[in-house]
Amino acid sequence: MARIFKPSKGKSSSKKPRNHRAGATSQRDFEVLRYADDGRGIAIDNGKVVFIDGALPGEKVHAELIKTGKRFDEARCLSVHSPSPLRVEPTCGVYQHCGGCQLQHLNYRGQLEYKQQRLKKIIAGIADDVAVGAMPSTAFGYRHRARLSYRLGHLGFRRRASHEVENFVQCPVLMPELEGAIDAVRGPLLAALKPSKSAELHFALGTTATGEVAVGLSLEDQAARTSTWCMALAKALAPAVMLQRVSSVGGEWCHPEAMPLNYDFSFRHADTDEADSSQGRGEFFAGDFTQVNPAINQRVVEQCLSWLKPQAGDLIADFFCGLGNFSFPLAQCGARVVAMDAGAAMIERARQVSARYPGEPAINFHLADLFDEGQIALPKGINKAVLDPPRAGAKALCQRLAGHKTLLEIVYISCDPATLARDLVTLTEGGWRVQGAISVDMFPQTHHLESMVYLTRSGLK
Numbered sequence: 001m002a003r004i005f006k007p008s009k010g011k012s013s014s015k016k017p018r019n020h021r022a023g024a025t026s027q028r029d030f031e032v033l034r035y036a037d038d039g040r041g042i043a044i045d046n047g048k049v050v051f052i053d054g055a056l057p058g059e060k061v062h063a064e065l066i067k068t069g070k071r072f073d074e075a076r077c078l079s080v081h082s083p084s085p086l087r088v089e090p091t092c093g094v095y096q097h098c099g100g101c102q103l104q105h106l107n108y109r110g111q112l113e114y115k116q117q118r119l120k121k122i123i124a125g126i127a128d129d130v131a132v133g134a135m136p137s138t139a140f141g142y143r144h145r146a147r148l149s150y151r152l153g154h155l156g157f158r159r160r161a162s163h164e165v166e167n168f169v170q171c172p173v174l175m176p177e178l179e180g181a182i183d184a185v186r187g188p189l190l191a192a193l194k195p196s197k198s199a200e201l202h203f204a205l206g207t208t209a210t211g212e213v214a215v216g217l218s219l220e221d222q223a224a225r226t227s228t229w230c231m232a233l234a235k236a237l238a239p240a241v242m243l244q245r246v247s248s249v250g251g252e253w254c255h256p257e258a259m260p261l262n263y264d265f266s267f268r269h270a271d272t273d274e275a276d277s278s279q280g281r282g283e284f285f286a287g288d289f290t291q292v293n294p295a296i297n298q299r300v301v302e303q304c305l306s307w308l309k310p311q312a313g314d315l316i317a318d319f320f321c322g323l324g325n326f327s328f329p330l331a332q333c334g335a336r337v338v339a340m341d342a343g344a345a346m347i348e349r350a351r352q353v354s355a356r357y358p359g360e361p362a363i364n365f366h367l368a369d370l371f372d373e374g375q376i377a378l379p380k381g382i383n384k385a386v387l388d389p390p391r392a393g394a395k396a397l398c399q400r401l402a403g404h405k406t407l408l409e410i411v412y413i414s415c416d417p418a419t420l421a422r423d424l425v426t427l428t429e430g431g432w433r434v435q436g437a438i439s440v441d442m443f444p445q446t447h448h449l450e451s452m453v454y455l456t457r458s459g460l461k
């Protein structure tokens with residue numbers, strides 16, 4: 001028997017299972033049939049669905065029930081009788097406790113296949129004739145930012161299904177420079193954070209204006225006390241990490257010496273394969289939204305440009321634009337862009353960056369809540385659009401776009417399969433057709449699925 005998952009010695013796993021029937025055997029064997037949408041294995045036990053953490057389809061596993069409910073049970077794999085050929089030994093030493101990754105026990109080819117199949121399921125019945133592509137990433141060392149929690153003297157990632165914090169030692173999905181910087185400032189941070197009970201810390205890796213690699217840190221909540229406290233912390237962390245921004249009840253406070261990091265807007269033109277870095281660099285602070293996997297992000301931007309073929313004469317809406325990740329490359333190809341987002345600080349920074357470019361600004365950045373029907377003002381004459389919403393999707397916006405008169409092409413980038421499925425139904429019922437779909441591996445080793453879908457429609461009278 002291959003022993004893969006040992007029962008955790010951590011506090012959270014020693015707790016008695018919630019809802020578990022008194023006297024019932026909590027460990028037994030299961031045959032795993034298929035994947036659940038969150039990467040767990042699904043088995044059927046006496047007609048009831050059981051979700052098994054750490055189990056793969058085709059395997060016979062020995063698992064411990066950790067929760068029982070009316071409709072389904074939940075279990076954790078303890079050992080594997082007949083391992084799947086796709087099973088691998090997890091790289092990370094704390095994989096079985098940490099809440100960050102869910103698929104390290106599945107080889108990378110298997111992960112890509114699993115994500116591709118999920119996207120196939122989403123467009124089934126909507127676009128059965130469309131072949132779903134897969135965009136692979138490097139399997140480890142891809143993340144340029146990380147959010148760590150501090151709680152009761154521990155600094156690291158949240159444990160699986162728990163509020164407890166797993167102390168940060170190493171994290172193989174982080175870029176090595178980021179991993180090293182977090183390790184370097186662990187001591188000073190732990191000393192400084194002592195008085196507060198809990199805090200969220202956003203680390204991000206980028207370059208400075210002079211091209212050096214730098215790491216920024218922003219703190220949330222009660223970690224931000226007084227400017228004196230922050231100055232002392234900033235000093236203790238430098239030069240390994242810049243304390244960039246601190247949220248506090250009174251608003252945002254930036255350390256006076258902290259510089260924003262650079263955001264790279266360069267891409268390669270699909271037709272010539274030439275690199276284009278003429279829109280150069282934007283700026284961001286740790287805590288701003290940036291795509292976590294910069295190499296894959298560049299490919300996503302390039303795929304978007306290759307579908308939309310932006311050119312002079314186009315008026316393109318970039319909905320949920322953030323710092324202008326898509327807006328700047330679209331404008332660089334000659335299109336005019338109207339960009340919208342609800343993040344006031346990011347919109348302001350994007351405006352400042354766009355104002356520095358010579359000539360007429362080709363991008364208009366607007367602050368808008370795109371979930372609020374009343375605030376969705378669709379720019380007149382748009383013929384193409386990029387939608388890159390948060391997990392909640394773009395319900396109200398898709399309802400408005402479904403019957404839009406001048407809009408002919410949409411690229412929808414989604415980080416949530418359920419809301420993507422809902423919004424695609426709205427659009428296709430309005431006459432839109434899916435022409436392309438790609439599962440993008442923005443988050444290797446996790447079950448998170450990023451997708452890109454290209455839709456077109458002939459003009460409405």
Ligand SMILES: C[S@@+](CC[C@H](N)C(=O)[O-])C[C@H]1O[C@@H](n2cnc3c(N)ncnc32)[C@H](O)[C@@H]1O
Binds near residue numbers: 289320322341346415
């Ligand atoms: C997945 S990110 C995409 C950002 C950007 N397109 C990029 O590639 O970096 C989603 C964006 O939606 C924005 N957002 C969240 N809720 C929103 C809302 N209700 N209305 C408008 N924008 C919102 C966030 O500020 C964030 O920038």
